[in-house]
Amino acid sequence: MNQVKIQGVVKWLMEPDQGYRTAVSxxxxxxxxxxxxxxxxxxxxxxxxxxxxxxxxxxxxxxAVDLARAIYDDRAFDRLPILAxxxxxxxxxxxxxxxxxxxxxxxxxxxxxVDLVLGKE
Numbered sequence: 001m002n003q004v005k006i007q008g009v010v011k012w013l014m015e016p017d018q019g020y021r022t023a024v025s026x027x028x029x030x031x032x033x034x035x036x037x038x039x040x041x042x043x044x045x046x047x048x049x050x051x052x053x054x055x056x057x058x059x060x061x062x063x064a065v066d067l068a069r070a071i072y073d074d075r076a077f078d079r080l081p082i083l084a085x086x087x088x089x090x091x092x093x094x095x096x097x098x099x100x101x102x103x104x105x106x107x108x109x110x111x112x113x114v115d116l117v118l119g120k121e
Contacts, residue, residue, distance in 0.1 A: 040105070044108055044112070045110045047096070048096070053096050053097060053116070055097075056092070059087050059090045059092045059117070060117060061089070063089070063090075064087050065117060065118065067079060067086050072109060080100075080101040080105075080113070080114075083117070
């Protein structure tokens with residue numbers, strides 16, 4: 001598969017309005033479990049590259065960093081809503097970040113929000 005085609009597929013999967021829903025519909029029609037899972041995992045790890053989030057370093061409060069580290073180390077993604085609260089207490093009002101933390105997931109190690117809080121790029 002050439003680079004242009006790969007970029008087109010990635011854009012198609014990541015477009016939040018039309019492409020993502022189309023990708024999910026396609027996955028459900030073709031190979032429901034595997035493709036749907038892959039699309040969600042891709043979204044959890046990379047977020048939306050077409051709508052990047054500016055993360056303010058002041059949001060890295062000791063509480064948020066400690067929570068993010070525990071979530072990462074223990075793979076305790078059920079604690080992400082608590083991380084959202086800690087980020088909000090630190091001044092974060094970014095809808096993408098807070099929505100991701102409070103969303104259903106699935107979430108995996110490498111989650112883009114946890115990595116941002118931990119300073120991983």
